[in-house]
Amino acid sequence: MTKTVRLTMAQALTRFLSRQVTEIDGKKVPIFGGVWAIFGHGNVAGVGEALYQVRDELPTFRAHNEQAMAHAAIAYAKANFRRRFMAATTSIGPGALNMVTAAALAHVNRLPVLLLPGDVFANRLPDPVLQQVEDFSDGTASVNDCFRPVSRYFDRITRPEQIIPALNRAMQVLTDPAECGPVTLSLCQDVQAEAYDYPESLFAERVWTQRRLRPDRNELEAAVAALKGAKKPLVIAGGGVLYSQASSELAKLAQSAGIPVCETQGGKSSLPDDHPLNMAAVGVTGTSAANRLAEEADVVLAVGTRLQDFTTGSWALFKNAGRTIIGLNTQVFDAGKHWALPLVADAAEGLSELTAALKGWKAPAAWTDNALKGKGDWQAAAAKVTASTNAAYPSDAQVIGAVQRAMGSGVTLLHAAGGLPGELHKLWQAGAPGSYHAEYGFSTMGYEIAGGLGVKMAKPGEEVVVMVGDGSYLMLNSEIATSVMLGLKLTIVLLDNRGYGCINRLQMATGGANFNNLLRDARHEVMPDVDFAAHATSLGAVAEKVASIAELETALAKAKGNDKTTVLVIDTDPLVSTDAGGHWWDVAVPEVSSRPQVNAARKKYEEAVGSRQG
């Protein structure tokens, strides 16, 4: 007879989560770092009671906004290179829906997170309950169906025993490097509280290890042949290099074959910025060093990247008509994109097998030397734009320079939306793998502060520096209070350019009038003048507005000694961004308009589209 234990579905769920383990550096640790929770009806009585039972093994954390708590959970997984993750539970209705954007964020970035939104009664007897939408034609629909397209695995638990196969599938998805993404288990409120005789074996400790696929022999042969025929090879390092912790294998291939490397937003810090063969950022927000090579490259080894438009310059960057792309990726979907030669494998395994099979083959020396020279030219250009200034309204680049000088490369730097991602991708000099944390797959305004909190939970001993614009800050800042409450210190640098600076610049570049982006160009009776330092202080942070780049550097040096979240505010210029480097990005310009500026922009747009390689 199978030994059983009588538990509610929610109790079975939390007990199961508390027993899942992984090994990091030879040490067993819980694979779930904890559960974020905002309670309401639909989770307080069921999941809430069950979380209380396991609070010593599986800690529960309270947040202020469901989207933000899921951001923290997702950032935690990213900072752990996907080896550990968190869950997030919500009430039904608005609480659940607040998490949908975060689900999409995790989906796009291929990051594991377990989402546990409460759902309406499976028995439907009290319908319609508070916060239930009523579908006139479909009795099975609830708002949680919105999670379906943004989950890698979605399940609705309408009977207590369904949680058994659902958890099995959830763990497969969360721990698989290729499938990895958000898992949503939608938990009907009555079923959370229903008991069932669960097999005790369900709660045995399970140890999950990182799966490392080795390359297929034929695919490896084809990739090696392509590389050996290359005159101008280039590696693009994506986030998969970091998730696979493949930095040393990448450095070995680059050095032994003399192949320059460039990095996507997700892949930045795969090699330290000062590695001679690291050409740094590629694409729309790329360095001149990387983009020059990308234009000419005949074999592009794309490792662990989704090849999104910012990387490929909307597929206009690689200008060598005869080029071959090799897609080294755990996910077939990515490996064969744009007719690439697929090399389906874990990045570390794939790179080391390539290095071994190349047997000392080297790229032509002229190509490698050309790369090294290009890097020097870029560094000189970057030093100019990041140098200190007395300007009343410094540029984002000048603020980045100040942060870099004051904090060094040993911190983890985080950003997500606005003008900062482009500037930081080009200009930030990253240190160790994972020290540059960009959420630029979904570029979600409001990720920054909550994301910083998740990174700090993953790396409590490290300085976490969050750079954020005024727009993103105003959208979602509530987890400053959570960071203070949990004693998890963040250093937040807030660049106040009084509006959506980067979209205003994009608007002008597409011929648009200055309209509805900067606060001064938006309909208003009163010109807003937000006191960000006072706001952050009210949430419990240490906060200060600085008047110059020099003051910012002094304040940052002081902030290092603080043990409390610190917010430093600086006014910046909304109109300036770094011209050096960069590449065209496909943003569709209206075909007809009464504005001559739009017509002129359309003409340029058509030329750019016409020069794109197929």
Ligand SMILES: Cc1ncc(C[n+]2csc(CCOP(=O)(O)OP(=O)(O)O)c2C)c(N)n1
């Ligand atoms: C949730 C969300 N809404 C809208 C956008 C589109 N968007 C991208 S950047 C941006 C403006 C950001 O303003 P701010 O944080 O002040 O940065 P700045 O552009 O001024 O550097 C907007 C509206 C987005 N990325 N995310």
Ligand SMILES: [Mg+2]
């Ligand atoms: Mg702004």
